[in-house]
Amino acid sequence: MAAKKVFGSAEASNLVTELRRSFDDGVTRGYEWRVTQLKKLMIICDNHEPEIVAALRDDLGKPELESSVYEVSLLRNSIKLALKQLKNWMAPEKAKTSLTTFPASAEIVSEPLGVVLVISAWNYPFLLSIDPVIGAISAGNAVVLKPSELAPASSALLTKLLEQYLDPSAVRVVEGAVTETSALLEQKWDKIFYTGSSKIGRVIMAAAAKHLTPVVLELGGKSPVVVDSDTDLKVTVRRIIVGKWGCNNGQACISPDYILTTKEYAPKLIDAMKLELEKFYGKNPIESKDMSRIVNSNHFDRLSKLLDEKEVSDKIVYGGEKDRENLKIAPTILLDVPLDSLIMSEEIFGPLLPILTLNNLEESFDVIRSRPKPLAAYLFTHNKKLKERFAATVSAGGIVVNDIAVHLALHTLPFGGVGESGMGAYHGKFSFDAFSHKKAVLYRSLFGDSAVRYPPYSRGKLRLLKALVDSNIFDLFKVLLGLA
Amino acid sequence: MAAKKMFGAANASILVTDLRRSFDDGVTRGYEWRVTQLKKLLIICDNHEPEIVAALRDDLGKPELESSVYEVSLLRNSIKLALKQLKNWMAPEKAKTSLTTFPASAEIVSEPLGVVLVISAWNYPFLLSIDPVIGAISAGNAVVLKPSELAPASSALLAKLMEQYLDSSAVRVVEGAVTETTALLEQKWDKIFYTGSSKIGRVIMAAAAKHLTPVVLELGGKSPVVVDSDTDLKVTVRRIIAGKWGCNNGQACVSPDYILTTKEYAPKVIDAMKKELETFYGKNPMESKDMSRIVNSTHFDRLSKLLDEKEVSDKIVYGGEKDRENLKIAPTILLDVPLDSLIMSEEIFGPLLPILTLNNLEESFDVIRSRPKPLAAYLFTHNKKLKERFATTVSAGGIVVNDIAVHLALHTLPFGGVGESGMGAYHGKFSFDAFSHKKAVLYRSLFGDSAVRYPPYSRGKLRLLKALVDSNIFDIFKVLLGLS
Numbered sequence: 024m025a026a027k028k029v030f031g032s033a034e035a036s037n038l039v040t041e042l043r044r045s046f047d048d049g050v051t052r053g054y055e056w057r058v059t060q061l062k063k064l065m066i067i068c069d070n071h072e073p074e075i076v077a078a079l080r081d082d083l084g085k086p087e088l089e090s091s092v093y094e095v096s097l098l099r100n101s102i103k104l105a106l107k108q109l110k111n112w113m114a115p116e117k118a119k120t121s122l123t124t125f126p127a128s129a130e131i132v133s134e135p136l137g138v139v140l141v142i143s144a145w146n147y148p149f150l151l152s153i154d155p156v157i158g159a160i161s162a163g164n165a166v167v168l169k170p171s172e173l174a175p176a177s178s179a180l181l182t183k184l185l186e187q188y189l190d191p192s193a194v195r196v197v198e199g200a201v202t203e204t205s206a207l208l209e210q211k212w213d214k215i216f217y218t219g220s221s222k223i224g225r226v227i228m229a230a231a232a233k234h235l236t237p238v239v240l241e242l243g244g245k246s247p248v249v250v251d252s253d254t255d256l257k258v259t260v261r262r263i264i265v266g267k268w269g270c271n272n273g274q275a276c277i278s279p280d281y282i283l284t285t286k287e288y289a290p291k292l293i294d295a296m297k298l299e300l301e302k303f304y305g306k307n308p309i310e311s312k313d314m315s316r317i318v319n320s321n322h323f324d325r326l327s328k329l330l331d332e333k334e335v336s337d338k339i340v341y342g343g344e345k346d347r348e349n350l351k352i353a354p355t356i357l358l359d360v361p362l363d364s365l366i367m368s369e370e371i372f373g374p375l376l377p378i379l380t381l382n383n384l385e386e387s388f389d390v391i392r393s394r395p396k397p398l399a400a401y402l403f404t405h406n407k408k409l410k411e412r413f414a415a416t417v418s419a420g421g422i423v424v425n426d427i428a429v430h431l432a433l434h435t436l437p438f439g440g441v442g443e444s445g446m447g448a449y450h451g452k453f454s455f456d457a458f459s460h461k462k463a464v465l466y467r468s469l470f471g472d473s474a475v476r477y478p479p480y481s482r483g484k485l486r487l488l489k490a491l492v493d494s495n496i497f498d499l500f501k502v503l504l505g506l507a
Numbered sequence: 508m509a510a511k512k513m514f515g516a517a518n519a520s521i522l523v524t525d526l527r528r529s530f531d532d533g534v535t536r537g538y539e540w541r542v543t544q545l546k547k548l549l550i551i552c553d554n555h556e557p558e559i560v561a562a563l564r565d566d567l568g569k570p571e572l573e574s575s576v577y578e579v580s581l582l583r584n585s586i587k588l589a590l591k592q593l594k595n596w597m598a599p600e601k602a603k604t605s606l607t608t609f610p611a612s613a614e615i616v617s618e619p620l621g622v623v624l625v626i627s628a629w630n631y632p633f634l635l636s637i638d639p640v641i642g643a644i645s646a647g648n649a650v651v652l653k654p655s656e657l658a659p660a661s662s663a664l665l666a667k668l669m670e671q672y673l674d675s676s677a678v679r680v681v682e683g684a685v686t687e688t689t690a691l692l693e694q695k696w697d698k699i700f701y702t703g704s705s706k707i708g709r710v711i712m713a714a715a716a717k718h719l720t721p722v723v724l725e726l727g728g729k730s731p732v733v734v735d736s737d738t739d740l741k742v743t744v745r746r747i748i749a750g751k752w753g754c755n756n757g758q759a760c761v762s763p764d765y766i767l768t769t770k771e772y773a774p775k776v777i778d779a780m781k782k783e784l785e786t787f788y789g790k791n792p793m794e795s796k797d798m799s800r801i802v803n804s805t806h807f808d809r810l811s812k813l814l815d816e817k818e819v820s821d822k823i824v825y826g827g828e829k830d831r832e833n834l835k836i837a838p839t840i841l842l843d844v845p846l847d848s849l850i851m852s853e854e855i856f857g858p859l860l861p862i863l864t865l866n867n868l869e870e871s872f873d874v875i876r877s878r879p880k881p882l883a884a885y886l887f888t889h890n891k892k893l894k895e896r897f898a899t900t901v902s903a904g905g906i907v908v909n910d911i912a913v914h915l916a917l918h919t920l921p922f923g924g925v926g927e928s929g930m931g932a933y934h935g936k937f938s939f940d941a942f943s944h945k946k947a948v949l950y951r952s953l954f955g956d957s958a959v960r961y962p963p964y965s966r967g968k969l970r971l972l973k974a975l976v977d978s979n980i981f982d983i984f985k986v987l988l989g990l991s
């Protein structure tokens with residue numbers, strides 16, 4: 024096996040220079056090129072799904088259904104939408120003009136930013152790498168992808184496939200870890216798109232600030248689930264389970280992190296969860312093949328620590344089994360852990376689900392509001408007023424009522440965070456916009472030039488000009504007719 | 508005169524805590540509150556214009572017409588638009604749903620970010636302070652405004668008027684310089700809106716990165732003007748003059764910084780400019796009252812230095828007179844200064860206008876592209892193909908064909924920079940959006956729950972789920988009917 028090439032500052036600089044040359048030469052600007060690249064990405068999805076599934080099994084123990092549906096199918100959808108809509112997205116958008124600038128015509132032109140960097144995450148390595156790249160390419164940029172080293176088989180496969188199919192003069196993959204990422208971050212990019220933790224998000228933004236590089240930061244948080252007693256308990260519980268353990272075993276940015284419900288309702292909820300968990304995963308869930316494993320021993324130990332904390336370990340009401348060798352932790356439910364416990368202080372990102380009970384559901388609003396804004400917030404209820412209040416007053420990246428995570432799949436909704444959970448958004452046209460500069464263009468005529476705005480200034484000119492800018496036709500006529 | 512109160516880290520922290528409490532109490536969220544504040548801003552414009560004009564004369568020597576039209580009238584327009592449109596802007600935007608998430612309804616809810624900071628500039632102190640504040644208030648935020656200390660009369664008047672008219676529990680002004688700004692920047696804001704230089708823009712973004720605070724940076728650059736020989740020269744020159752010296756004497760972010768034209772046409776351009784300059788400002792422009800002065804001696808010396816540089820001072824073809832005592836520099840035109848001169852390396856922001864000549868106009872594209880992206884780029888021509896090519900290939904914040912700066916006044920166009928000239932945009936609805944979080948909300952029904960996505964997984968479930976996610980009705984039926 025060949026020694027891995029060093030990728031440091033010099034290599035990063037050369038890479039950006041090359042891509043910038045391609046961009047300046049216009050390689051990425053035309054509709055045809057963008058369509059060709061998107062079609063190649065489609066071929067990757069169509070022809071290489073078994074390899075993708077295998078890599079995800081290697082890296083994460085991800086079940087085939089999750090890999091196939093929640094990564095590959097979603098990507099296929101994303102590519103198909105871009106292919107279908109690209110002409111529309113690329114077309115300038117006419118803007119209405121006003122009396123003040125008459126005669127004129129105006130439009131907003133979407134232009135590529137230039138050379139962009141996409142830094143991806145380990146938990147959905149294909150989806151979170153290729154989906155932003157779809158946006159970058161659709162918008163006409165040259166792009167460098169840096170997949171996560173914590174999913175090495177996926178990283179290697181992404182490199183192989185992108186190199187095999189896409190135009191290397193404008194699309195590149197850089198594999199590596201801290202050294203390589205730091206080298207990349209020293210360069211001047213026209214946009215950086217990062218998916219990962221809030222802690223590293225700060226590092227990314229600070230690096231971007233040196234070059235005035237705009238960023239999209241898709242971060243995380245503790246996404247709460249509020250469960251009302253006025254709900255269909257069976258459906259609620261099934262959706263929570265599949266949204267939590269059925270999505271990479273809780274290792275997802277919009278994973279239900281903790282549940283809020285009333286003291287009264289909690290026992291019913293817990294019983295229903297135990298029942299459905301057994302239906303889904305059998306009597307010994309730690310052996311089920313239908314869940315991802317924990318990604319690595321670092322995260323296993325981190326999650327262990329959350330479980331083992333004093334005042335937390337005795338709150339386990341279901342599960343709690345651990346198998347370090349196989350990197351497995353059973354689906355675990357905890358009841359009323361202390362609010363200042365570790366498990367309630369950091370994003371769990373694993374198969375542990377605390378349930379906090381309240382005297383009444385009203386209190387859930389305050390609990391959520393007292394914490395950093397999460398990427399998602401969920402509510403299960405039949406109560407229309409409660410739904411409206413939740414949607415209007417709970418601040419999160421996105422809100423889903425009566426389900427978990429599915430807003431990800433709806434391309435007409437912007438997907439992104441707020442506050443600690445991030446900035447910017449993507450999916451659908453929002454991806455195209457995220458990688459575009461919306462350039463204002465105003466065309467004026469050289470005819471009909473009025474002297475009203477030219478010096479030397481006078482009272483009359485001032486009055487007329489004010490009326491013109493105020494677009495006040497009445498005043499305009501008054502002044503023109505010498506009546507004011 | 509009372510000693511100025513110290514404003515340091517503690518004061519800044521208390522200020523943010525106060526405003527955050529008001530925000531959390533819901534003070535700024537309702538439609539009524541926002542409308543009331545906007546109407547108060549309108550009263551400020553309607554009842555205090557003479558004081559505003561006087562302050563601007565104090566700070567900048569700004570002529571009444573400019574103050575009245577280019578600051579107050581533009582603000583009036585901005586407020587009126589917000590008052591007229593606010594209900595629309597505040598309403599959730601329905602989003603189309605798809606087969607994949609059926610049955611569901613979806614919308615995008617605009618919610619305020621929280622407590623925001625607006626840092627303004629000295630050259631249009633009222634416009635650049637109040638216009639972003641209009642956006643912040645319309646979007647339902649609490650806002651702190653930090654006006655520029657380099658326009659002290661305006662800063663004091665802004666503080667006085669806003670304290671007098673606006674709700675001080677949610678809208679505040681902090682006057683000061685580096686100390687106060689630094690103290691403010693240490694706090695956690697939900698958005699920072701900065702107008703100023705690229706150098707300080709980096710400082711702002713780096714400070715924002717510590718708290719994952721999103722930013723809008725309205726910066727500057729060297730906005731080029733390309734003048735084609737196929738144009739109406741008189742109108743062209745008049746508009747350039749009004750756009751340059753008639754807008755705060757060149758001290759504006761979208762000021763025409765330098766001209767690009769052909770060697771052949773340059774003499775005509777220069778002659779026409781001399782003629783119109785005299786028509787506008789008389790034989791002794793230094794004495795014209797129809798131009799702002801230079802803001803202070805620091806900038807005077809900076810501009811002096813640009814003029815005095817070896818290989819530049821001998822390129823003056825018009826003007827060049829300086830009067831340090833009165834902070835005046837005559838409208839000055841230079842011809843073919845070296846490309847690496849100081850005057851061609853930094854944003855001029857003053858009454859000096861270099862003209863660079865080319866063999867043919869084609870070369871202007873390369874000249875512009877080789878430099879940092881400016882906030883605006885201008886072209887004067889009758890040539891339709893040239894207009895189209897310019898608008899599509901020149902990257903700048905905004906483009907105006909056949910005029911200068913007027914795109915500022917068209918609220919349907921986003922106003923902002925790209926690359927070195929900034930990130931984000933505002934004006935019109937873009938202001939409201941700049942200070943909002945666009946929250947995705949998806950409502951799903953608890954009825955009609957299908958087991959297809961629940962474990963235990965099977966081939967059949969996988970196929971059906973794929974078909975569902977692909978929204979392929981044909982495939983769905985095939986699977987459901989057991990045909991595949």
